[in-house]
Each structure stands twice: as structure tokens, then as C-alpha cells.
Amino acid sequence: MITEKGEASEPLAPTLRVGGAPLWRGLLDPAAQAAMLTEVRAVMAAAPPVHLRTPRGRPLSVAMTAAGSLGWTSGPGGYSYVPRHPSGVPWPPLPAPLAALWARLLPQARAPDSCLVNVYGEGARMGMHQDRDEADLAQPVLSVSLGDAALFRVGGNRRGGPTESVWLASGDVLALAGPARLAFHGVDRIRFGSSALVPGGGRINLTLRVAG
Numbered sequence: 001m002i003t004e005k006g007e008a009s010e011p012l013a014p015t016l017r018v019g020g021a022p023l024w025r026g027l028l029d030p031a032a033q034a035a036m037l038t039e040v041r042a043v044m045a046a047a048p049p050v051h052l053r054t055p056r057g058r059p060l061s062v063a064m065t066a067a068g069s070l071g072w073t074s075g076p077g078g079y080s081y082v083p084r085h086p087s088g089v090p091w092p093p094l095p096a097p098l099a100a101l102w103a104r105l106l107p108q109a110r111a112p113d114s115c116l117v118n119v120y121g122e123g124a125r126m127g128m129h130q131d132r133d134e135a136d137l138a139q140p141v142l143s144v145s146l147g148d149a150a151l152f153r154v155g156g157n158r159r160g161g162p163t164e165s166v167w168l169a170s171g172d173v174l175a176l177a178g179p180a181r182l183a184f185h186g187v188d189r190i191r192f193g194s195s196a197l198v199p200g201g202g203r204i205n206l207t208l209r210v211a212g
């Protein structure tokens with residue numbers, strides 16, 4: 001487990017693999033989760049989450065923002081990484097505790113330049129997709145779950161193949177890395193109100209990436 005000070009009290013071998021993706025269950029202890037949430041709330045204050053639209057014009061049920069030099073966007077022009085929030089402000093700096101977590105779990109990887117913040121309110125979900133808008137698809141994606149539990153589904157590198165599902169709880173950390181880097185994945189549903197971490201309920205998922 002990782003404490004608020006970023007200290008690991010035990011070896012950091014993953015607890016299990018889901019569809020090949022390493023999952024560290026409960027890696028962040030409650031104080032570390034609260035500290036992460038404080039960082040993320042500062043990001044959300046500077047760059048409020050927005051409901052982007054798909055290229056076809058459908059609003060996403062998940063509200064999104066980002067930190068770091070690049071954040072993800074979606075709209076009529078397709079999907080891409082851009083240096084600014086839709087309001088025109090640059091994305092806030094990537095929080096240091098997240099960069100430290102990445103360095104500890106993924107010491108071989110390049111430093112992340114992006115942290116996407118996905119905010120799931122009641123009923124929000126995310127359809128099955130691959131993360132492939134990053135410039136270097138050999139670099140991993142690291143996902144940190146905060147707040148309400150989510151039913152996360154992982155498949156293979158082909159749409160429509162067999163999938164595995166797992167409930168991700170607050171403090172769980174998962175990597176899309178190695179053979180699972182391009183795995184299709186999504187969030188079928190959240191258990192709204194299942195965690196007391198986020199005031200008023202909801203889930204916040206952070207994904208650290210090497211986008212540029």
C-alpha cells in the first residue's frame with residue numbers, strides 16, 4: 001500500500017491481472033486517496049470538467065478535464081491531444097504525487113505528459129474503446145480509481161472478442177501496458193454512492209499517459 005507520503009509499505013507486485021493488465025488492488029490507502037483527491041480538485045477548479053461530444057455529436061456521459069502539457073479532446077474534428085482546455089487556458093500542471101506513482105510502478109517508461117480526469121456521475125459509463133491517440137503506443141497508460149466502484153471491462157486487441165470484468169474500487173491502480181496496452185476496455189457502470197471519498201458521490205478516474 002502507498003501512504004499519503006508516497007511511501008510503499010510492501011513490495012509493489014500487482015495483485016492480479018485482468019485481461020493481461022496488471023491491477024494493484026487498494027494501492028492507495030485512504031489518506032493517499034484523499035491527498036490525490038485534493039490534487040485533482042485543484043485541477044478541476046482551474047480546468048472544469050466538460051461533457052465533450054463524440055465526432056458524431058453525441059455528448060459523453062463522463063465529464064472530462066486534464067492536467068499536464070496535453071489533454072484529450074473530442075469533437076467534429078475527431079479525437080486528439082491538445083495543449084489547452086476548451087476555455088483557452090493551458091491545462092494545469094500534472095500533480096507531483098501522480099508523477100511519483102508512475103515512476104514507482106513503471107520505472108522503464110518515459111515520464112507522463114498528460115493526466116486525463118474522467119468524472120463519472122450517476123449513470124455515467126464509457127463504451128469499449130482502445131487508447132490509441134497517444135504518439136507512442138509502446139508507452140503504458142496508468143489508471144487510478146477514486147470514489148465510487150466501477151465495473152471495468154477489458155478485452156483483447158480486437159473489438160468484439162471475449163472480455164473480463166472487474167470491479168475497480170477507490171485506491172485501485174491498473175496499467176494498460178505490454179500486451180494489454182491496446183486492449184479494448186470500458187466502464188459498464190458505476191455503483192453510485194458506494195464510496196464516501198467524493199462528496200456527493202461519483203467516481204473520478206485518472207489516467208496518466210505519454211501523449212506527445
Ligand code: SIN
Pocket residue numbers: 118126143150152185186187205207
Ligand atoms: C478510460 O478508459 O479512459 C477510463 C477508464 C476508467 O474510467 O476506468
Ligand code: FE2
Pocket residue numbers: 129130131185
Ligand atoms: Fe481508455
